[in-house]
Amino acid sequence: MRTTIHLLICVLISFIAQAQKKQPNIVFIMSDDHAVSAVSAYNDWLAARAPTPNIDRIAAEGMLMHATYNTNSICGPSRAAILTGKYSHVNGFFKNEKGGDFDASQQTFPKLLQKAGYQTAVVGKWHLGTAPTGFDYSKVMVNHGGQGTYFLSLIHISEPTRRRGSSY
DSSP states (O other): OOOHHHHHHHHHHHHHHHTTTOOOOOOOOOOOOGGGSGGGGGGGGTTTTTHHHHHHHHHSSSSOOOSSSOSSHHHHHHHHHHSSSSOHHHHHHHOTOOOOOOTSSSOOHHHHHHHHTOOEEEEEESSSOOOOOOOOEEEEOOOSSSSSSSSSSOEEEOOOOTTOOOOO
16 A cells, blocks of 8 residues: 555656756666665665665665565566556456456556656566556566566567657
């Protein structure tokens, strides 16, 4: 529930910034199987042993979330929940193995950001079984009906989309 609220706050911030004609940059980093301790910006027990200075800099110049919760701890379903702001039983993607493919026709926050004039991109693990939608650029590992592979993975690469008034 809080993840949904945080996503809505991010989208609202982007719309407010659009109204003020100054859009903030939004970088959303999602990684699997990391505890808070894995990011040194949280000053937890691994901070000195395994520092993450670049992520720490992004956190210092932006926003660091301290109270977030996941609605599904499985990689693909958690991505679908974050993208849509819906629980897994509502967005339809509730398990990786034999769970079907993500319904990409649903409203997602990247699609809302595009409508607000943002350039969007996704790179890395996808595991939703379908090609990404709502992104100007994507380079992701795709799986169909399963967990996906990490060795000799199928990589889906989209050509960058240039929209009027955008630059790279």
